[in-house]
Amino acid sequence: xxxxxxxxxxxxxxxxxxxxxxxxxxxxxxxxxxxxxxxxxxxxxxxxxxxxxxxxxxxxxxxxxxxxxxxxxxxxxxxxxxxxxxxxxxxxxxxxxxxxxxxxxxxxxxxxxxxxxxxxxxxxxxxxxxxxxxxxxxxxxxxxxxxxxxxxxxxxxxxxxxxxxxxxxxxxxxxxxxxxxxxxxxxxxxxxxxxxxxxxxxxxxxxxxxxxxxxxxxxxxxxxxxxxxxxxxxxxxxxxxxxxxxxxxxxxxxxxxxxxxxxxxxxxxxxxxxxxxxxxxxx
Amino acid sequence: xxxxxxxxxxxxxxxxxxxxxxxxxxxxxxxxxxxxxxxxxxxxxxxxxxxxxxxxxxxxxxxxxxxxxxxxxxxxxxxxxxxxxxxxxxxxxxxxxxxxxxxxxxxxxxxxxxxxxxxxxxxxxxxxxxxxxxxxxxxxxxxxxxxxxxxxxxxxxxxxxxxxxxxxxxxxxxxxxxxxxxxxxxxxxxxxxxxxxxxxxxxxxxxxxxxxxxxxxxxxxxxxxxxxxxxxxxxxxxxx
Numbered sequence: 001x002x003x004x005x006x007x008x009x010x011x012x013x014x015x016x017x018x019x020x021x022x023x024x025x026x027x028x029x030x031x032x033x034x035x036x037x038x039x040x041x042x043x044x045x046x047x048x049x050x051x052x053x054x055x056x057x058x059x060x061x062x063x064x065x066x067x068x069x070x071x072x073x074x075x076x077x078x079x080x081x082x083x084x085x086x087x088x089x090x091x092x093x094x095x096x097x098x099x100x101x102x103x104x105x106x107x108x109x110x111x112x113x114x115x116x117x118x119x120x121x122x123x124x125x126x127x128x129x130x131x132x133x134x135x136x137x138x139x140x141x142x143x144x145x146x147x148x149x150x151x152x153x154x155x156x157x158x159x160x161x162x163x164x165x166x167x168x169x170x171x172x173x174x175x176x177x178x179x180x181x182x183x184x185x186x187x188x189x190x191x192x193x194x195x196x197x198x199x200x201x202x203x204x205x206x207x208x209x210x211x212x213x214x215x216x217x218x219x220x221x222x223x224x225x226x227x228x229x230x231x232x233x234x235x236x237x238x239x240x241x242x243x244x245x246x247x248x249x250x251x252x253x254x255x256x257x258x259x260x261x262x263x264x265x266x267x268x269x270x271x272x273x274x275x276x277x278x279x280x281x282x283x
Numbered sequence: 284x285x286x287x288x289x290x291x292x293x294x295x296x297x298x299x300x301x302x303x304x305x306x307x308x309x310x311x312x313x314x315x316x317x318x319x320x321x322x323x324x325x326x327x328x329x330x331x332x333x334x335x336x337x338x339x340x341x342x343x344x345x346x347x348x349x350x351x352x353x354x355x356x357x358x359x360x361x362x363x364x365x366x367x368x369x370x371x372x373x374x375x376x377x378x379x380x381x382x383x384x385x386x387x388x389x390x391x392x393x394x395x396x397x398x399x400x401x402x403x404x405x406x407x408x409x410x411x412x413x414x415x416x417x418x419x420x421x422x423x424x425x426x427x428x429x430x431x432x433x434x435x436x437x438x439x440x441x442x443x444x445x446x447x448x449x450x451x452x453x454x455x456x457x458x459x460x461x462x463x464x465x466x467x468x469x470x471x472x473x474x475x476x477x478x479x480x481x482x483x484x485x486x487x488x489x490x491x492x493x494x495x496x497x498x499x500x501x502x503x504x505x506x507x508x509x510x511x512x513x514x515x516x517x518x519x520x521x522x523x
Contacts, residue, residue, distance in 0.1 A: 013376075200385075202358070202361070203332075203372065208355065
């Protein structure tokens with residue numbers, strides 16, 4: 001290992017520009033992925049915020065005993081899809097309506113609006129089918145007069161989310177593939193630059209594993225450095241976008257950012273392994 | 284020790300470069316391999332140090348058989364032989380000492396033992412005072428001496444030299460050849476491809492002559508030349 005590290009340092013010292021070019025190429029390839037990821041994260045974040053507004057409202061018939069409503073709320077809260085259940089009394093409904101529709105506050109008179117049970121669903125259960133199913137179950141209570149959940153709105157929102165996911169996946173794979181090809185080519189250049197050295201190593205009895213190790217270390221290190229540089233560039237880009245828009249946008253969670261850097265290291269490692277192995281098979 | 288049995292080598296683009304070659308090199312022998320360019324000398328040497336595998340026939344080197352040798356075992360065979368080329372093949376960014384030490388390091392030799400052994404070998408090839416010089420600071424003859432020291436570092440049983448004096452002037456050629464003779468006198472076999480008739484004349488070592496991928500004469504076995512002459516005569520009769 002010590003010898004392999006020395007070989008890596010020698011290679012960097014011999015061709016510092018090529019090594020730096022390798023790191024910068026990896027960084028910019030990952031930066032492009034990072035920018036795309038940033039857009040995807042923000043679209044997902046915006047959709048998530050909209051989805052949080054998905055709500056089922058069950059209107060309660062007048063004169064329903066409080067005990068019956070409380071029992072039903074307990075049942076509904078136990079549904080696996082349900083995140084939160086609230087009781088909205090007729091008075092609260094009136095206050096809310098007057099607050100939300102301030103211009104028409106005078107239209108609402110006491111006793112006009114019924115009480116309701118407001119149900120919010122867990123994030124994974126906000127698709128139209130589940131919402132409809134839960135609404136159906138809630139409607140089966142005898143004291144429930146009507147159930148509303150904005151069926152059209154939920155369906156369109158879900159379609160938008162599906163489209164965003166598919167487009168995100170396809171573009172993400174395309175970006176990652178292009179980055180991998182560019183990084184692979186850069187590593188191949190580094191291997192070819194040391195063709196003579198590899199030939200001499202093999203001539204004096206170095207095993208393939210011995211020849212490969214310095215390249216793997218170099219690829220991994222370049223990947224890590226490129227990954228960090230890409231993360232820094234993406235963070236700067238995000239800060240500039242925030243400044244331009246005037247409000248904060250979402251950035252990668254620390255775990256995702258670490259995964260991106262590790263992804264760079266993995267591409268560097270695998271790219272080096274593939275390039276040097278192909279070269280060794282050829283010589 | 285080295286045995287080639289009915290070996291042929293065919294490259295997809297250039298065709299047959301070795302044709303039914305059989306050869307045995309005994310322990311401690313010095314063998315010249317001669318013949319015009321393209322006669323197959325270098326390919327034969329590549330088969331010996333397992334850079335190439337034969338298309339037909341079998342190459343045996345110190346117990347290793349080309350037919351059954353796995354790719355991973357080639358490195359172990361190479362550690363038993365030393366190889367020297369016309370273009371020296373030194374690492375330009377390392378000193379003479381580091382170039383020789385490198386061959387020991389890649390084999391996993393104990394670190395403490397390396398400097399002593401390298402210094403001994405550089406002294407043997409007459410370059411003790413230039414151990415810290417880089418290849419560009421050395422003459423052609425000196426670079427070839429470094430290459431020879433590197434080839435000897437793992438105590439090989441044979442030194443394979445592909446035109447080692449091809450790039451050297453007369454004086455350096457004589458010096459390198461003398462060094463090879465001394466190495467051979469110490470018990471290491473030498474197989475040397477060369478065009479230099481003068482070197483062959485000045486010594487009585489076994490000389491093998493190649494032409495069009497075949498061995499056409501062997502000073503140790505006159506029957507080879509007779510058989511080749513008969514074969515040529517037969518070929519001329521068949522194809523007037």
